[in-house]
Amino acid sequence: MTPANTARAQKTRKRTRIQNANEAKILDAGLEVFSTFGLRGATVDQIAAIAGMTKPNLLYYFRRKDDIYLAVLQRILDTWLQPLEAMRADGDPAAEIAAYIDRKLEMSRDNPKASRLFAIEIMQGAPVLAGVLTGRLKQLVDAKAAVIRRWIAAGKLAPVDPYHLIFMIWATTQHYADFEVQIRAMLGDRFDRPDHFETAKRTLEQVFLAGLKAR
Amino acid sequence: MTPANTARAQKTRKRTRIQNANEAKILDAGLEVFSTFGLRGATVDQIAAIAGMTKPNLLYYFRRKDDIYLAVLQRILDTWLQPLEAMRADGDPAAEIAAYIDRKLEMSRDNPKASRLFAIEIMQGAPVLAGVLTGRLKQLVDAKAAVIRRWIAAGKLAPVDPYHLIFMIWATTQHYADFEVQIRAMLGDRFDRPDHFETAKRTLEQVFLAGLKAR
DNA sequence: AGATTTCCTGACCAATTGGTCAAGAGAAAG
DNA sequence: CTTTCTCTTGACCAATTGGTCAGGAAATCT
Numbered sequence: 043m044t045p046a047n048t049a050r051a052q053k054t055r056k057r058t059r060i061q062n063a064n065e066a067k068i069l070d071a072g073l074e075v076f077s078t079f080g081l082r083g084a085t086v087d088q089i090a091a092i093a094g095m096t097k098p099n100l101l102y103y104f105r106r107k108d109d110i111y112l113a114v115l116q117r118i119l120d121t122w123l124q125p126l127e128a129m130r131a132d133g134d135p136a137a138e139i140a141a142y143i144d145r146k147l148e149m150s151r152d153n154p155k156a157s158r159l160f161a162i163e164i165m166q167g168a169p170v171l172a173g174v175l176t177g178r179l180k181q182l183v184d185a186k187a188a189v190i191r192r193w194i195a196a197g198k199l200a201p202v203d204p205y206h207l208i209f210m211i212w213a214t215t216q217h218y219a220d221f222e223v224q225i226r227a228m229l230g231d232r233f234d235r236p237d238h239f240e241t242a243k244r245t246l247e248q249v250f251l252a253g254l255k256a257r
Numbered sequence: 258m259t260p261a262n263t264a265r266a267q268k269t270r271k272r273t274r275i276q277n278a279n280e281a282k283i284l285d286a287g288l289e290v291f292s293t294f295g296l297r298g299a300t301v302d303q304i305a306a307i308a309g310m311t312k313p314n315l316l317y318y319f320r321r322k323d324d325i326y327l328a329v330l331q332r333i334l335d336t337w338l339q340p341l342e343a344m345r346a347d348g349d350p351a352a353e354i355a356a357y358i359d360r361k362l363e364m365s366r367d368n369p370k371a372s373r374l375f376a377i378e379i380m381q382g383a384p385v386l387a388g389v390l391t392g393r394l395k396q397l398v399d400a401k402a403a404v405i406r407r408w409i410a411a412g413k414l415a416p417v418d419p420y421h422l423i424f425m426i427w428a429t430t431q432h433y434a435d436f437e438v439q440i441r442a443m444l445g446d447r448f449d450r451p452d453h454f455e456t457a458k459r460t461l462e463q464v465f466l467a468g469l470k471a472r
Numbered sequence: 473a474g475a476t477t478t479c480c481t482g483a484c485c486a487a488t489t490g491g492t493c494a495a496g497a498g499a500a501a502g
Numbered sequence: 503c504t505t506t507c508t509c510t511t512g513a514c515c516a517a518t519t520g521g522t523c524a525g526g527a528a529a530t531c532t
Contacts, residue, residue, distance in 0.1 A: 058499085058500095058508070058509090060499085060508075060509070061508085061509090064509090078380070078381055078382065079295065079297050079298065079381065080294065080295055080298050080377075081298075082294050082297075082298035083294065083295050083296075083297035083298035083381075085488085085489065085490085086489075086490060086491085087488085087489075087490090095510085096510070096511060096512085097490085097491085098491085098492080098493090098510075098511060098512080099509075099510050099511070101490085101491065101492085102508095102509070102510075105491085106490080106491080107490070107491090158380050161376075161380060161435070161436075162295075162377070162380060164435075164436050164438050164439050165293070165373050165376060165377060165435055165436070165438075166293055166294065166298075167293065167438055168438045168439070168442075172438075172442075175438070175439055175442035175443075176442045179439075179442070179443070180442055180443055180445075183443050200463070200467065202460050202463055202464060203456050203459075203460045205443060205444060206456060206457050206460035206461070207460065207464070208443075209429070209432055209433075209436075209440065209443075209457075210429050210432075210460070210461065210464060212432065212436075213428040213429045213431070213432035213436075214424070214425050214428045214429060216428070217424055217425075217427065217428035218424075220376070220379075220380055221376075221379050221380070221424075221427075221428075223379050223380075223382055223383045223387075223390070224379050224383070224390055224394075225424065227383075227387075227390035227391045227394070227395055228390075228394070228395055228398050228420055228423075228424075229420060230395070241418050241421060242421050242424075244418075245417050245418045245421035245422065245425070246421070246425065248415070248417055248468065249417060249422070249425060249464070249465065249468035249469065250464065250468060251468075252415065252467060252468040252469075252470070252472075253463065253464035253465060253466075253467040253468030253469075254464065254467075254468075255467070257467075273478070273479090273529085273530085275478080275479070275528095275529080276478085276479090279479090300518085300519065300520085301519075301520060301521085302518085302519075302520090310480085311480070311481060311482085312520085312521085313480075313481060313482080313521085313522080313523090314479075314480050314481070316520085316521065316522085317478095317479070317480075320521085321520080321521080322519095322520070322521090
């Protein structure tokens with residue numbers, strides 16, 4: 043993302059401090075609102091209110107609602123892909139998978155809004171991210187699926203379909219962010235106890251690692 | 258749901274054929290739209306268009322948008338809870354869990370819109386279903402968690418946290434409905450092959466059953 | 473058949489929404 | 503200190519949205 047693509051499309055002038063501060067506020071507010079209501083359900087007024095500025099002022103930095111949405115998605119895209127990218131072919135399979143689960147779970151805990159934003163975007167048919175899904179993400183998943191397949195061929199992992207295994211890990215880890223309200227309702231008091239996250243981690247690792255152990 | 262709570266709150270008059278037909282059309286259209294855009298993102302005009310009637314005509318049957326949303330949710334609530342309810346304490350643990358996975362997976366395949374509607378409702382903070390979550394659903398989950406705990410105590414299942422196990426099953430099975438666009442993008446051509454569903458089922462059962470085998 | 477009730481529609485309305493604009497206030501550069 | 507640029511705002515606008523209403527068209531009942 044070049045610096046020149048926001049704020050009145052100024053011709054690569056120096057970015058001011060105010061600009062940086064306000065754009066950051068807007069992106070934070072945008073994440074907050076879009077991750078709850080999606081692109082269509084969110085209103086510019088609401089984002090402006092949360093960002094603590096008037097609507098025309100917000101629109102001075104991002105001319106259309108879609109621009110905010112896009113910028114929010116772009117800002118968190120790398121973070122989103124990072125855990126899978128970090129899975130190394132030359133590591134120990136069980137350890138790598140455990141580490142991947144941990145990282146994704148931590149992302150769910152530390153950045154649940156980002157997780158929900160991607161979830162809503164994809165559930166709405168990925169109007170903006172469609173290209174990323176079939177492009178960058180697919181390439182990444184294909185590469186990691188190949189890694190898993192090699193681990194299986196080397197007898198270090200039970201033979202499972204690598205794509206569906208990746209889906210399982212995505213699903214189980216993101217679930218804690220996307221369905222937080224439900225988890226909270228099910229766990230009651232236990233949800234706020236600090237060990238709740240550790241219990242989730244232990245359960246996931248246990249089932250996945252035992253389930254994937256080569257026989 | 259009593260018959261008298263729609264269509265102009267008529268005093269328990271007989272429901273006409275037209276009424277049944279049109280309300281069904283509206284609920285179908287409502288599911289279609291709400292499952293994609295959520296309560297706020299959906300518009301009455303759009304629902305009316307998909308239902309094949311004018312907006313005032315639709316509003317003759319459901320006076321407000323929220324009424325449609327509520328009715329759609331209520332109509333599919335039982336279906337949604339059914340798979341978990343069907344898990345029997347006196348069956349073989351492995352077989353019961355496998356059957357639960359199968360049923361949920363089939364629901365994802367046969368009724369993905371219902372799955373996405375619940376997902377969006379919960380991600381938006383469950384404004385309508387909050388009561389169901391903390392009431393009926395929690396009771397059901399508590400009961401089934403107790404069943405799983407007894408299976409573990411009897412040495413028939415590896416010791417895992419039953420709540421997180423249920424979350425895992427929910428997450429992995431619903432994932433195929435909620436993130437269908439992403440799955441499709443990752444699997445490419447393979448997605449439309451008829452065995453795709455069987456591969457998913459086999460992978461899930463394999464990981465869960467091996468992961469839960471008592472040691 | 474006529475009477476009654478249900479169903480449907482075009483016209484309408486107020487509120488909200490995304491977005492514009494002219495002009496003033498504030499920073500910053502000279 | 504003045505000029506230039508950035509930032510902010512109130513007023514405004516057209517389109518969309520949720521919802522109403524009076525009256526006509528169809529069913530249904532007797």
